Amino acid sequence: DTGVSQDPRHKITKRGQNVTFRCDPISEHNRLYWYRQTLGQGPEFLTYFQNEAQLEKSRLLSDRFSAERPKGSFSTLEIQRTEQGDSAMYLCASSLRGYTRGGLDTQYFGPGTRLTVL
Amino acid sequence: GQNIDQPTEMTATEGAIVQINCTYQTSGFNGLFWYQQHAGEAPTFLSYNVLDGLEEKGRFSSFLSRSKGYSYLLLKELQMKDSASYLCAVRAAVYNFNKFYFGSGTKLNVKP
16 A cells, blocks of 8 residues: 655746646555645545546536546546746545445545645 | 645754644545655655544544544654654545545654
8 A cells, every 4th residue: 555646846936927737646555535625625526436437516616626536546636827826735545435444435645646736 | 626734844953752633525425545755755644534533543543533624744753864854645546546645745854
């Protein structure tokens, strides 16, 4: 179990540029989640995949945001035409449908990608 | 909707015991989780409760009362490394998956 990994860990970009983040979940986990976290707040849900299907999207996810999980393994989150308000930590989590050490569907988080939009 | 409240910040002394409270209002409740998050790092899973009562894991214990919409995380024998933010998260059944709703976190400062 190598844990959830995310790449890059930090991204600085200029307003209007596009950025893409990658998440590699724990290998046997079939559920994958993206969250956004700003300073002093808890993570806010963005979207959820079960295998390759995107089953839920938050209203926070504007049309500038898109996420994919093409083969049901890694996932990418793309932000187009970035705005300063997009600056945040983007967290990926994965879970296994079924019972694990933490019980049913416990989510395990990656280290996050910190995005700064100048 | 979902509403989760926890204190913004607490301070405690090394070696002491501290209790971090969390109250929630939610539909489709399916478990309450506690995560620890050090500054600039990802949340790490600490404990969860689905049924009422106390769950103990070493220096950490978590309690749940579903009828009161209340939970607490108890940290014993505090160590300096316990200085972190503690997130209360409610898991709710939404359609065909479990959605997590997080509180804003309680920043715990452990002083010598």
